[in-house]
Amino acid sequence: MGNRQSRPWIVLDELWSLVEPLLPTPGPKKVQGRLRVPDRQALCGILFVLHTGIQWEYLPQELGFGSGMTCWRRLAAWNEAGVWDQLHQLLLNELRSKDRLDWERAVIDSARAGCPTGPKSGPSPIDRARPGSKHHLIVDGQGIPLAVSLTGSNRNDVTQLLPLLDKISPVAGRVGRPRRRPDALLADRGYDHDIYRRQLWQRGIRPVIARRGEPHGIGLGIFRYVVERTIAWLHGFRRLRIRWERRDEIHEAFLGLATCLITHRHLQRLR
Template identity: 85%
Template sequence: MGNRQPRPWIVSDELWSLIEPLLPEPGPKKVEGRPRVPDRQALCGVLFVLHTGIQREYLPQELGFGSGMTCWRRLAAWNEAGVWDQLHVLLLEKLRSNNQLDWERAVIDSARAGHPAGPKSGPSPVDRARPGSKHHLIVDGQGIPLAVSLTGGNRNDVTQLEPLLDEIPAVAGRVGRLRRRPDALLADRGYDHDKYRRLLWQRGIRPMIAKRGQPHGTGLGVFRYVVERTIAWLHGSRRLRIRWERRDDIHEAFLGLAVCLITHRHAQRLCYSG
């Protein structure tokens, strides 16, 4: 039969050991009745929805996840408590402590996530004005996610350049200063604007942005492909391909969790190769 791949919604002991200390203490039960579904089982339910894209009300009860509403409430509470932000920083620090973050260059890009309506959505200017949202992502030179954000589909990519840079956390892990600024930023023609080049220089970041009207062959694509690959990994989680959630905080929670999972895989590769 060969080695079977682990199901992606199963939380490993190693990953749970990182997540459990970050979870907020549960509040008192308002109504007596069934015992509280353990957090680890609820997280497995959240991951099942993230990977399969299934609607929460159809979450298989026989797998022991608890109800879809239970998983939704836990996900919202954990996101509000900043669990995914804290986990992401923890993983980045682990990578930096082993000199596995490439700060020489970062790469930025975005991708659409269609949705009929809801906060942080808007008509796409490139898709017949269909409503939707955008995922904006910045990665290091290897494709490790540094920051992610959600906006309406009508937001111009370049307007999110500074906000996304501001979202990069200060990463410890080595002696000396915390690090949160790459040496250079690579981007496609959608970010071609002299104003933002000047802003990057002011931050001490060298802009490497393709120019409109110029023929292909700049060579930047050799380095920019890593962000496209990471976006493909994000959208490998079916719940992120199309934004079904009307609540933006729930979709952002799924997005933050997926970023942590990708970063964790990079950290795991470090362990296996070390």
């Protein structure tokens, strides 16, 4: 099947064995007589778009992916069925079963992605009011993604702190109750607000948030770099650097799939 590093859109057996049981049963064919593109090939086409950033209509059918519209429909249907959320949950459970999730601290941050106007976009306060979206991400102490979300660029980071924290699903994999709360949450000055500090304490989470006006280099950077690295990995997928999709749920589908791929890489390092 070729070199995996040079063809990262190829779905290997180990990943496919996790994805296939989660896919919904296909509905009746709309066009009789035409063979249905196998799900695995359609997923390869989706990954090709995610990795290269190519437009759907230019997806090379000679590689066996099917048409761009076919892959687009599968991505939308699988996202609606919660496939990427379920896959991410499975991966986190397995990481916790191997004691590879660092719950001592979590780190939160965001990054902007330019986009045309549409749902979950807004004028950027730091880029001459150009329209854009934001990717909000919370990771464990190693940079493993725990939750991700999409908002407009005009949404203040601190307003997404609690919603993103609440988006972390309970992670099982070990004896006892599933876990979803870190011991501490690290954040930069964009999250500096005493109301949110108090709410974190009420949830049993110790806030470690830089205060405005404090000089740089006070020590948080040695822990916060993991979230910046994971954001760089997310934007290593070219389709996420600029949001081309007007429909926010399609961009969120790409975001969820990329989160699963990054989490899966962490799991592969253990094997």
